[in-house]
Amino acid sequence: MAITGKTKILGVIGNPISHTASPLMQNAMLSHLGLSYIYIPILVEPKQLNHFLTAIRATNFVGVNVTIPFKEQVLPFLDELDETARRIGAVNTIVNRNGYLKGYNTDGAGFIMALDRDLQMTVSHKRVCLIGAGGAAHAIAFSLLSEGVSFLGIFNRTHTRAKALVDQLSIYFGRTLCQVQASPDFLDYDIIINTTPVGMASDEIPIPNLDWVRPTHLLCDIVYKPLKTKFLALAEKKGAKICNGIGMLVGQGVLSFELFTGQKADYYFMKKILEDL
Ligand code: NAP
DSSP: OOOOTTOEEEEEEESSOTTOOHHHHHHHHHHHTTOOEEEEEEEOOGGGHHHHHHHHHTSSEEEEEEOTTOTTTTGGGOSEEOHHHHHHTOOSEEEEETTEEEEEOOHHHHHHHHHHHHHOOOOTTOEEEEEOOSHHHHHHHHHHHHTTOSEEEEEOSSHHHHHHHHHHHHHHHOSSSEEEOSSOOGGGOSEEEEOSSTTSSSSOOSSSOOTTOOTTOEEEEOOOSSSSOHHHHHHHHTTOEEEOTHHHHHHHHHHHHHHHHSSOOOHHHHHHHHHTO
16 A cells, blocks of 8 residues: 555554564555555653653554553543543553543454454353453453353452452452452363463463363463463364464454554455465
């Protein structure tokens, strides 16, 4: 797509930013639909974040995605938060409408979309265990409970962080549906999701063993490099269904694309772009 005087600007802000795959999949989708936008990676100095967000109000930036370390830091500089982003306390998508900035969070809904598109599966009435209680776990946990899981267990290396997440969730969903699990019986769950970075840089798994895995289980990892972590490879060997982190990355991108452009994005088209990398 040629850049002209009418081209609108989108991007992703973060620090570092050189690893991001979002420009590839977003530009491919924009170009496929013949939309006159460009999506660029933007390295923002943490101390200048407020200046960047002030500046985009005055430009033809239609919006930006937000990645590490800014997902919480952008909140005070926005005019409005949608309900999901407000509950999670983090934003991964900012839309600029004539200088008015509204923040959204599409990470959790992106995870749900991946299960639907790749496995034709819903989480409704399922027992789900989250491993980890960081930023991604927050977004996924809110979506899982909104989608009607029957129970959500949270297991994290640092107990206080798991408890803080459960306390935050209980404001909206009550105390019985969601609890900290200090030593979960994983056999008792339908879906187990690794939201820690364990398995990304090393051949490790985030829990002591996977002896309990049965073919009825679904194991998900939100790490997408490598595509098949040891956690997923071992689970697959035991006959379980598996789902890697690419789907969530694509799902959040599809939903951001739709907020930015008002046009439907094609999940499978965007996923293929990333899988071909
Ligand atoms: P974060 O906020 O830093 O949280 C990391 C979580 O992992 C914390 O609960 C932390 O436990 C736990 N953890 C870290 N190292 C661990 C270890 N060695 N053993 C056990 N637990 C450990 O990070 P995040 O933003 O949630 O991101 C987590 C991972 O998800 C990253 O790999 C990121 O790339 C990936 N991610 C993927 C997508 C996607 O679209 N697929 C989206 C967002 C994030 P403590 O509380 O004990 O420190």
